[in-house]
Each structure stands twice: as C-alpha cells, then as structure tokens.
Amino acid sequence: MERFIAERFRSFGGGLALDTGAILKYTDLIDLSIGDTDIVTDERIINAAFRDAKAGHTHYGDPHGDPELIDAVCRAWNEDFGQSIDPERILVTASSCLGMSLVMLGILDPGDEVLVFSPYFPMYREQIELAGGVCVEVPTYASEGFAIKKERLDAAITPRTKAMVFNNPTNPTAMAYGADTMRLLAETAKEHDLLIVADEIYTSYMFSEPFTPMRTLPGMAERTVTLNSFSKNYLMTGWRVGTIIAEPALIKTMQRINGALIYTAPSVSQRAAIQALHDREDIRARYIREYRERVFYAAERIRSIPYFELNEPHGTFYLFPSIRKTKLDSARFCAELLEKAHVLVTNGAAFGKTGEGHVRIACTVGRDKLCEAFDRMEKLKF
Ligand SMILES: Cc1ncc(COP(=O)(O)O)c(C=O)c1O
Known part of the structure; x- marks a missing residue:
C-alpha cells in the first residue's frame, strides 16, 4: 500500500504521537502529557446544544x-x-x-x-x-x-x-x-x-x-x-x-x-x-481558577525537586521545566520517568530545537493525581 502514499507525506509528521503499547502496561499510570482539559464542558453549554439540536x-x-x-x-x-x-x-x-x-x-x-x-x-x-x-x-x-x-x-x-x-x-x-x-x-x-x-x-x-x-x-x-x-x-x-x-x-x-x-x-x-x-465570565471564574491553582501547585513541587529547573509560569496549563541537571536527553528522561515512576510527560524535543533538555507537564489531572505524580518524582534520583 505504501507505494500509493504521496511522496511528500512519506516523511511527514510525528508530532506528539506516543507509543501507546509501552504506556498501557502501567495500570497506575499518571498521564501528564495530555493537552486536553479534564473537566467536562459546562452543563449550560451542553444543554443549549441539546436544545438547539432538537430544535433543528x-x-x-x-x-x-x-x-x-x-x-x-x-x-x-x-x-x-x-x-x-x-x-x-x-x-x-x-x-x-x-x-x-x-x-x-x-x-x-x-x-x-x-x-x-x-x-x-x-x-x-x-x-x-x-x-x-x-x-x-x-x-x-x-x-x-x-x-x-x-x-x-x-x-x-x-x-x-x-x-x-x-x-x-x-x-x-x-x-x-x-x-x-x-x-x-x-x-x-x-x-x-x-x-x-x-x-x-x-x-x-x-x-x-x-x-x-x-x-x-x-x-x-x-x-x-x-x-x-x-x-x-x-x-x-x-x-x-x-x-x-x-x-x-x-x-x-x-x-x-x-x-x-x-x-x-x-x-x-x-x-x-x-x-x-x-x-x-462565569465559565472563566468557575474553571480557570482550578487550572491556575494546579499550575502554581505543580510549579512549587517542581521547584522542590533538585533535578528540575523552572521559569515562573505566566499562562496556559502547561509547565516546561528543564531537566539538564539529570544529564539525560529529554527522550531518555521521559522513558526513565515512565519506567521508574509510571508518570508520563511529553518529550520537550517535540516542540522544536530549543525544546530539547525540557519536558512538558500538563496540569490536566486533578490535584490528588498531581500530588501523587510529584510524590513519585520526588523519590527519584538521576
Ligand atoms: C498552541 C495551540 N494551538 C492550537 C491548538 C489546537 O487547538 P484546537 O484545534 O482544539 O482548537 C492547541 C492544542 O493543544 C495548542 O496548544
């Protein structure tokens, strides 16, 4: 079938693709790689869509x-x-x-x-x-x-x-x-x-x-x-x-x-x-505060882990700490973190040339899971 694929797409992409096989074997995995809000859309929005769909x-x-x-x-x-x-x-x-x-x-x-x-x-x-x-x-x-x-x-x-x-x-x-x-x-x-x-x-x-x-x-x-x-x-x-x-x-x-x-x-x-x-206004007040609290909580935990270095977060729900002190490249660090702590983060190299030496942590899990993930990370030595 490959011969039918257009030439220009044979080396196309990669992006954030993950090896799901390697990940699925960890039943206690904490996934901090997801760029999706974990909170379900506000009920008023869902109800409006339902009402309007029924109205034609x-x-x-x-x-x-x-x-x-x-x-x-x-x-x-x-x-x-x-x-x-x-x-x-x-x-x-x-x-x-x-x-x-x-x-x-x-x-x-x-x-x-x-x-x-x-x-x-x-x-x-x-x-x-x-x-x-x-x-x-x-x-x-x-x-x-x-x-x-x-x-x-x-x-x-x-x-x-x-x-x-x-x-x-x-x-x-x-x-x-x-x-x-x-x-x-x-x-x-x-x-x-x-x-x-x-x-x-x-x-x-x-x-x-x-x-x-x-x-x-x-x-x-x-x-x-x-x-x-x-x-x-x-x-x-x-x-x-x-x-x-x-x-x-x-x-x-x-x-x-x-x-x-x-x-x-x-x-x-x-x-x-x-x-x-x-x-x-209400949606911002209701949900965004939750993400902000998670981001600042995660930043505090990251700062107390010696192998990370972190800049002050100013926006989004991601953090992008440096892992240079571990002397590992980002791919190796992500693999070891997954293997030793069952915590999945995103390889910084996926985000371009200056992403190497970093990992991305998405605060898209609840506070308890974030806490558990950092407890596990804190115990590791690199
Ligand atoms: C910076 C940035 N732009 C665009 C997107 C795509 O968002 P969507 O296609 O859901 O609007 C994302 C998703 O993670 C993003 O992080």
Whole structure:
C-alpha cells in the first residue's frame, strides 16, 4: 500500500504521537502529557446544544458560520477588548487546528517561509508544510526567560518570509508575552511587510496580566490573523469549533478552502459556542481558577525537586521545566520517568530545537493525581 502514499507525506509528521503499547502496561499510570482539559464542558453549554439540536440545528449551516455565533463573537470582542469587528472579517471553522491550516493554505505559495518561536506547538510545522511552506524556527531559551530577541528575529527573516506565528500565552513554555514583545513583533511585521498569525486560544489562562490581542495594537488589525478556539478557553476540545478573524479578502479565500474541506463547522457545536460566549465570565471564574491553582501547585513541587529547573509560569496549563541537571536527553528522561515512576510527560524535543533538555507537564489531572505524580518524582534520583 505504501507505494500509493504521496511522496511528500512519506516523511511527514510525528508530532506528539506516543507509543501507546509501552504506556498501557502501567495500570497506575499518571498521564501528564495530555493537552486536553479534564473537566467536562459546562452543563449550560451542553444543554443549549441539546436544545438547539432538537430544535433543528442538525443541518449544514451558513458557509461563514452560524450568523448568531458570528454576531456573538463580534459583540464579545468589543466588550472584552474595545475593538469593533465586522462580521465579514470572521470565519467559523472546526477548531484552531483547521483554522491554522486554512490560514497557511490561504497565504502560502510553495517555498514561502513562516517563522515560529521555538519551543512551539508541534502541529504548526505540519500545518505550514501541508500548505507547501517552510517552517523556520526562531529560538527562545529558558535561560533568557523565553524572551523573543530582536536580533534572532531579524536574522530569521528572508525575502521568502511571509508570516510569523505568535502563540500567546504559549504552549509549551507557559510564557505570556507583554507589551514590549508585542510592539517588537508589530514593528518587525510592518518593516518587512509580514502577516502575524496570532494563536490566542489560551487567553483565559493568563496569570500575571490581562490579555491584549495582537490585532488591537495600532495599525495591526490589517496584518493580523487571529485564531480563536473554544477548545481550551471554554473546555470544549471535543466540540471542534473555533473562529478566524482576518481581512475580508483572506476570509473569502479561506472560506472557499474550508468549503472544500468540511463545508461548514459542526452546526450543533456552533450553537454550543454561542452559549459559551454568553456565559464566558462565569465559565472563566468557575474553571480557570482550578487550572491556575494546579499550575502554581505543580510549579512549587517542581521547584522542590533538585533535578528540575523552572521559569515562573505566566499562562496556559502547561509547565516546561528543564531537566539538564539529570544529564539525560529529554527522550531518555521521559522513558526513565515512565519506567521508574509510571508518570508520563511529553518529550520537550517535540516542540522544536530549543525544546530539547525540557519536558512538558500538563496540569490536566486533578490535584490528588498531581500530588501523587510529584510524590513519585520526588523519590527519584538521576
Ligand atoms: C498552541 C495551540 N494551538 C492550537 C491548538 C489546537 O487547538 P484546537 O484545534 O482544539 O482548537 C492547541 C492544542 O493543544 C495548542 O496548544
């Protein structure tokens, strides 16, 4: 069968794939590798989807997205960030994974380059390459607090650079970039005529300061594509619904591609998303605090384990400690941790060149399990 596989996909991907066989043998496994909220979607959202499905929202919808959802997105954006958005600048699609793919398919010609700040969400590379582009890593380092440095950014730009992906707050590093970094990126984008693809799907999980969207910076609305998703901010990963905000010409192009791929985002999930936006303040207050508490608890435990080093977390529900003191590479460390403590974490090397020497810990299990996982880790010596 392999001979039928397209040449360009024979060495494609890898991403976060795990050897499930090796993992399943541990019946007391604690899995800290999952980037999915462990809490079930709020009941009000589920009930709204059920009610609307019974009322007939079971068909294909508007190719741009449910008009009521688009209206709710525009209203929420204005209320939260004081910026008005025209409905023609919004496309609803099935998740930000698909959203990012649509952006890349919409903007890239073969060989065009896209900058990503390493360590980065691994699917970016696949989404860029799937669209015929080249993924160029701009390194950031734990030793520098994962700061984005102007000289490294400038050095990565070539005549083929078309866009940069900016994920704020950041999976996997738990960074949340502030005004100075955003200004640097905005100025660089203007100077080199680049698009910024702002992946803003963890914005509820900001721990140090309130979130500022990239497109609200002066002059940036027309060169920013904003990706939002209901997955993390509303604990709705399985509903597969997200939105893209961009200039109308790009929205039109992406809508045609989206049409060819899925026609429309799931109707029932879009009805659920309307309810999520309606209850957003309460949902944040009710659930996000739980994740924040877990993150800070886990950070404290990590800091008391001598073989880890950790930067202050500022956002998301991940932590990305260094394991350099163990003198093991990340893959070996993950394997030994699994074998000795039956705790599964993600190999930092999966997140790009500067991810090596780190592991990602997702605080997507309850406090008791987190406690048990760190009790086990504390007993280990490397
Ligand atoms: C940074 C980042 N972007 C995008 C996604 C994809 O989210 P979804 O496709 O569920 O919207 C994830 C999921 O973990 C992520 O961490």
